[in-house]
Amino acid sequence: MCFALVAHDARKDELVEWVRHNKSYLSDVRIVSTGTTGGRISESFPKLAVTRLKSGPLGGDQQIGALICEEELDALIFFVDPLSPMPHDVDVKALTRLATVYDLPMACSQSTADLIVSGLCGQPTA
Template identity: 40%
Template sequence: MSLRFGLAANQLHHDSADAALFHWLRRSASGIRELEIELYTVGRTCNAIERSGLLEGYAGLIRYPYGREGGLMKLVARVTRSPDGTPPFDGAIYLIDPVDPSSVFPEAQALKRQCITHGKPFISTLMGAIEWVEVERVSRGLWPDSSHKRMFDLNEQTVALIAHDALKAEMVDFAAQHFDLLSRFAQRVGTGTTSNRLNDMAWSKGWPKDTPWVQAYLSGPLGGDAQIAELVLEQRCQRVIFFEDPHVARQHEADIQLLERAVRVITDKASCIASPVVAHKWARAVSRML
């Protein structure tokens, strides 16, 4: 069965030969073709791909309207199952320029929210896009691509583990299930209560009692998200696993957006996973690669 992904990129990411969209295609085109991924691609992004020739002759590149004509809105609608039974998307890749005003338009926010709500990947960075094609390949039982090996060299990376209140128990369960994998990271960081609960879990598994498994920063409302955003910007944190609750308003929404924006600024060196379903799939695939 073919995978179906919505695809869009802000102008920054397709306005030059070395832009992120083309870097992704140079790294991942073979995997896209191998998996026969259908890419439902918004107007200008589709134009840029066609001009590049990087997917020349590929039937899975499917044009959607320009953003101003509702292209992004159509991507949002296709994340969910249509009343006519049209298969939904398996996720969305939206390479975001954090200073482009369109990145905070309602349709952009809705695309992310619906992906999280339905447990599908919302990928907004170059590193995340390269990584996810490889995750899909390995999940299909294909042999890992050796050219991506350094991306999964976890012992040189830091991962942030963060969860909103309603999802803290799911974060602890995720970390417990994938404890060996997460322990391979050079460092784990987190915010407030989530870090305390993760450390309790790790100590129950035999992690040395005098050593925190997760380095705790402040709680999110008190600035923890901003502290981790600084780590990302300084390239001292490469992965953010942030279980977001899409159904409640957060008093510190600006801090959450700051962290997400930091990941998108360092687009080729950081990625973010925002739901438990996606995180489990990522962890299972990466475990097979190592």
Template identity: 45%
Template sequence: MNIALIAHDKKKDDMIKLATAYKTILESHTLFATGTTGKRIIEETGLDVHRFKSGPLGGDQQIGAYISDNKMDLVIFLRDPLTSQPHEPDISALLRLSDVYEIPLATNAGTAEVLLRGLDAGFYEWRDLYRGKGREDLPL
């Protein structure tokens, strides 16, 4: 599975804790992250992560493009809802694309834990049906 890991500045420590706690699950998947989040995950967990640009510099849009091309299977986006973000339209677009393309999305550590445990239990085989197809070809 292709998994995106994104965290706002005030949530990066939480992402590191999550990635550390679930390293054994994450290491068997292909990981993608926005710039600084990816750098910290690599440095602090040793996980292999493909890094996109920083969120404000287009990283959220790059992940959104992967979603719209059906190349992303799960998104963990630890958002800071109490701090204004300069790239809020990009964030909203990423969340909207996750809904449009039915990509499981966690915006907090509690939901991320449930999704990662579900992934480990094998509850995402349905994504195999979607991968490689355009939106118009997806089963309803």
């Protein structure tokens, strides 16, 4: 099982807290993440298997997109900040489009992320 975890700057703390709340589900999941987000997750949870890609605006979003196209991901958790200007809005739209085309479960909020992780991972491990 492989999940991509991505968060905009204003939502990185929220994603780290979501991982904390769901780490028992994620203990057996391979995680790929864009640069800074992956660094924050790795620092907070060194036992999780996290592969850091490039920073989102520097190509990390495209790397996630390529993983979607190669059908390497089981879910995309992307905490987007809808209240800030998005200089990388095209990247967000591209990931949304690819997740839709490849029928990949995608969450942009804690509620939907909780549904995805519990649905795909079943019972949390101890």
